[in-house]
Amino acid sequence: MRLGQAGYRVFIGSRSEDKARKTAYELTESLRRSGLSPILEGAENAKVAAESSLIFLTIPFEAARDLLESVHSMFRQGTVIIDATIPLRFTQGRVETMELEDGSGSEHLSKFLPDSCILVAALKTISAQSLADIHVPLDCDEFVCGDSPEGKIQVIKVLSRIAGLRPVDAGSLKEARTLERMTALAIGFNRRYKVKSARFRVVGL
Numbered sequence: 001m002r003l004g005q006a007g008y009r010v011f012i013g014s015r016s017e018d019k020a021r022k023t024a025y026e027l028t029e030s031l032r033r034s035g036l037s038p039i040l041e042g043a044e045n046a047k048v049a050a051e052s053s054l055i056f057l058t059i060p061f062e063a064a065r066d067l068l069e070s071v072h073s074m075f076r077q078g079t080v081i082i083d084a085t086i087p088l089r090f091t092q093g094r095v096e097t098m099e100l101e102d103g104s105g106s107e108h109l110s111k112f113l114p115d116s117c118i119l120v121a122a123l124k125t126i127s128a129q130s131l132a133d134i135h136v137p138l139d140c141d142e143f144v145c146g147d148s149p150e151g152k153i154q155v156i157k158v159l160s161r162i163a164g165l166r167p168v169d170a171g172s173l174k175e176a177r178t179l180e181r182m183t184a185l186a187i188g189f190n191r192r193y194k195v196k197s198a199r200f201r202v203v204g205l
């Protein structure tokens with residue numbers, strides 16, 4: 001919705017084309033009621049992979065490897081994948097980050113992309129609830145990390161079009177290890193303070 005609001009043409013991917021189209025229709029109607037003219041379309045994940053130059057990976061971490069492998073041959077040359085997934089485990093009411101051999105979920109998933117694609121980690125520390133109400137300015141930072149300077153520049157350019165969001169270059173892909181733990185921290189803030197939109201802002205930049 002925030003990207004539609006910013007004027008981007010957005011494909012919403014799903015395992016089900018019907019579900020994707022329905023979601024795109026509902027979100028389009030919702031944005032139109034706010035006086036906007038978004039271009040949102042729904043399609044199966046494979047079509048989104050084949051037709052997009054910038055892809056946001058927003059499915060459960062546990063399912064991401066399978067999805068990336070299933071659409072591996074369909075990505076365009078130079079596609080930038082923005083990995084928002086978090087390897088979290090919820091046990092007995094507690095949330096914790098999974099310990100992964102590769103260090104972070106993003107470093108792990110980067111192994112399942114074609115060499116011609118670029119993985120950038122971003123949108124890991126902002127909640128869906130914060131993004132959903134397009135009338136509320138975000139007034140926060142979003143951390144962008146990755147090993148490709150060109151990839152990070154592209155992502156920072158797109159995210160800076162979202163009102164109130166300041167994209168911050170957080171360094172190499174290894175920094176995803178920290179960002180993924182910050183998500184668990186934010187979920188803890190939300191729980192303890194009984195809110196839904198705890199998020200981060202760096203001062204002094």
Ligand SMILES: NC(=O)c1ccc[n+]([C@@H]2O[C@H](COP(=O)([O-])OP(=O)(O)OC[C@H]3O[C@@H](n4cnc5c(N)ncnc54)[C@H](OP(=O)(O)O)[C@@H]3O)[C@@H](O)[C@H]2O)c1
Nearest residue numbers: 014015016019058059060061063084085086124126127128
């Ligand atoms: N929610 C947040 O506030 C938040 C914040 C930061 C990061 N994240 C991360 O963003 C990702 C998405 O979070 P979410 O809360 O939106 O998760 P979600 O609601 O559980 O899943 C999002 C979508 O993923 C698809 N999906 C579910 N299981 C799948 C599978 N086995 N294979 C392929 N696709 C599957 C489903 O779409 P279809 O049924 O249409 O295929 C579903 O609507 C997660 O990795 C999460 O850690 C979430």
